Every structure is written in structure tokens, then in C-alpha cells.
């Protein structure tokens with residue numbers, strides 16, 4: 001077997017520490033029991049081009065990771081070559097042009113903190129650790145995304161190494177097919193993104209949150225109210241409900257109703273606060289905060305309370321526009337056998353407007369429900385792993401599809417793009433990666 005000669009590091013199956021190095025790429029500690037043939041951490045673009053040449057000559061497929069936050073360990077494929085882009089973690093901010101060039105290995109939360117310090121903003125991920133590589137490709141539901149758009153809508157170009165080893169730029173006017181694909185294909189993208197060119201925003205004048213917390217006995221009232229008020233909740237609010245067996249980490253089973261707000265004026269802030277302030281059920285909440293202004297660090301810390309590290313996770317999701325009467329029996333069922341915290345059920349009030357951009361991303365709906373079961377001991381895998389998958393199977397008749405962000409495509413196939421967009425993506429792939437060098441999603445619907 002020939003050798004892979006690169007400036008960066010290479011670790012192969014027979015090397016000491018290989019298993020640990022591969023498992024260290026995963027946020028979700030569930031071992032998919034699939035191992036690449038080797039992992040390369042390129043130091044520069046030439047290393048990526050050389051790895052592509054090597055993969056072709058050895059007839060191996062390629063997977064890529066940046067931050068390793070794919071819940072389904074999408075980048076671990078048996079016998080393939082894994083390109084680990086975590087080292088591409090530098091960025092340049094151009095405050096005058098309100099743009100940035102960002103490596104795929106940049107951690108979104110850290111970068112957003114830096115932007116914030118410079119009075120700038122970008123709809124980066126809610127959680128610490130998620131890297132911009134996978135996040136931007138799949139859509140990117142980030143802070144203030146209801147107002148600023150999906151993160152991928154704010155990508156203005158990419159630098160990418162293609163399956164034929166070319167290093168090119170793609171944008172609306174250059175290699176526009178690749179640019180179209182890179183905004184929504186997620187783990188089905190067929191190229192190695194080396195740099196994203198992004199549009200930046202001004203930091204909102206007011207950032208903070210209002211929280212109401214309810215005992216689980218009010219489940220029906222809380223979700224009925226959330227459903228009714230949802231369509232009129234201003235875009236400056238990321239209205240969401242989180243059900244868990246330990247709300248705010250100290251209490252018992254209940255529902256945290258959170259309204260993070262990003263407002264550009266006092267007037268917008270007042271308008272955003274009103275629906276929580278006027279909530280007819282708010283007296284039943286045992287915790288009720290006013291609007292508490294915070295920085296991004298505090299917001300990230302709050303969310304991370306629900307996503308601790310070094311845990312095993314079973315995750316699945318659905319978009320829906322079902323009626324609340326259709327959804328309620330299932331919400332009650334999920335509550336009954338919800339695994340212990342930090343497992344939780346997230347209800348996100350999305351209600352998208354009309355998307356102005358033509359891009360691969362094409363599937364969303366009024367409400368987003370995602371289930372996260374979590375456990376600390378390998379022995380509990382059997383008990384909790386299927387909870388999310390099972391509920392999403394049982395509710396699939398109410399689902400219009402899934403978000404790739406929380407995909408579970410190794411356990412359950414579901415739609416994640418509109419059919420005509422998936423077809424177009426297939427056509428682009430046939431041209432750009434005719435030998436299917438790059439592994440795609442674990443599974444996909446037929447079109």
C-alpha cells in the first residue's frame with residue numbers, strides 16, 4: 001500500500017492511539033463501531049488535494065469532519081479516509097465590509113463571543129463546541145435566526161476542494177451549482193470546504209431572555225397556549241419550550257418556556273416582550289423572570305446545561321404543522337416515558353417567512369420538535385437509545401420532514417429536502433463527484 005505524504009498528521013488503523021483519536025472526534029459518545037482506514041489532519045490545502053489523489057488511487061471513499069457534532073457520527077464510515085478539518089480554525093473579520101472569512105474548524109460560540117465584543121453578530125449555533133463546518137452546510141438554526149435568516153443564507157461564498165482535486169471559489173456568480181449545494185446539503189455535500197465567506201450583522205441593541213417554568217401537570221395548557229400564540233410571536237424572539245425531568249437542573253419534571261430576545265430598538269424590545277408578559281397562564285408558572293439582559297457567554301452557558309459533554313445521546317426530530325389536538329396525545333406520551341435529565345424534548349416555534357434565496361435548503365415548517373435522550377453509562381444504552389427514534393416513528397404521519405441538524409438517518413430515513421431540491425442535488429453530485437468519492441448521508445428518501 002502506498003503512503004499518504006502530507007505536511008499534516010496521519011494516523012492509521014494499526015497505529016497506537018487510533019481508536020482514542022477517532023472517538024475523540026465525536027461529541028456523542030455512542031460508538032457507531034465504524035472505523036475509517038486512516039484519519040488525516042491536513043495542514044494546508046495541498047494536503048487536502050494530496051489526500052483526494054491518494055483516496056482515488058487506493059479506491060477509498062472520503063468522509064469529513066470539522067467539529068464532530070454530528071449526532072449520528074456521520075463522518076465515521078468503515079474503511080474510508082477521514083479528513084479532519086478541525087485545524088482550519090482561523091478567521092478574518094472585515095468590519096468595514098461587514099464580512100468575514102472563517103475556517104470550518106472555527107467554534108461558532110467562541111467566534112460569536114468575539115463578534116459580540118466588536119459590536120457585530122452572526123446567527124451561530126446555540127451550543128458551545130459546534131463548528132461552523134457542519135453547521136453552515138446543513139442550514140444553521142442559530143441565535144436570532146428567525147430574524148437574520150438561517151446561517152447558510154448568510155454564506156456569500158466558499159473556498160472548496162472538489163472531487164477532482166481542484167481548489168476553487170463558489171458563489172452566486174462562480175461555480176454557482178456548488179454554492180447552491182453547499183447551503184443545505186449538510187452531510188451530503190461533495191467537496192471539502194476550506195473557508196466560508198460570511199455576511200455579518202450589527203450586534204442587536206438588546207439581548208436577553210424571559211423565562212417561565214411550569215410543573216408538568218400544566219402540560220396541556222402550556223402547549224395549547226404556545227401553539228396559539230406561536231404564529232404572532234415577533235421574529236426577534238426565539239420562543240421555545242423545553243420539557244425535562246429536572247427543569248433548571250434543580251427542580252422536578254416540568255417545562256421551561258424561554259423567550260430569548262434580540263431587539264434593535266427599545267420599541268422592538270417592548271413588542272417582543274409583550275406575549276410573555278400578557279400570557280394568560282403565566283400565574284401558574286413557579287418561576288417567572290422579567291427580561292434579563294445577558295451577553296452571549298451566559299446564553300451559551302444556559303443552553304449547555306441541557307447538552308453536557310461526555311454523554312451518550314439518541315436524537316431524532318420532526319417539522320410539523322399538525323394541529324395541537326393531533327400533537328397533544330403524543331406530547332403526553334413523550335412526557336410519560338421521557339428518560340432522566342439531561343434528556344429533553346425541545347419545541348421550537350419557527351413559523352418561517354418566505355425564503356428569498358434559491359439554495360439546497362428547502363424543508364421547514366411551523367413547529368420543530370426534537371427529542372434528545374441522554375445517558376452516562378454504556379449499560380443504559382438499551383434502555384434509552386431508542387426513545388427518540390420510536391416517538392418520531394409513531395408521529396411520522398404528523399411530520400413534514402426533519403432538520404439535518406439533529407438527523408438520525410442511521411436509524412430512520414426521513415425527508416430533509418424538498419423532492420425537487422434533492423433531485424437537483426443528485427444531478428449536481430453526478431457532475432461534480434461522478435465516482436462518488438465523498439460519502440453522503442447515512443440514508444435518504446428515494447425521489
Ligand SMILES: Cc1cc2nc3c(=O)[nH]c(=O)nc-3n(C[C@H](O)[C@H](O)[C@H](O)COP(=O)(O)OP(=O)(O)OC[C@H]3O[C@@H](n4cnc5c(N)ncnc54)[C@H](O)[C@@H]3O)c2cc1C
Nearest residue numbers: 065066067068069070104126127131133134135141187193
Ligand atoms: C450539542 C449540540 C448542539 C447543537 N446545536 C445546534 C444549533 O443550535 N443549531 C443548529 O443548526 N444545529 C445544532 N447542532 C447540530 C450541528 O449544527 C450539526 O451536527 C453540525 O453538522 C455540526 O457541525 P460540526 O462541524 O461540529 O460537525 P461534524 O460532525 O464535523 O460535521 C457534520 C458533517 O458535515 C460535513 N462537514 C463538516 N465539515 C465539513 C467541511 N469542512 N467540508 C465538507 N463537509 C463538511 C460532513 O459530512 C460531516 O459529517 C447541534 C449539535 C450538537 C451536538
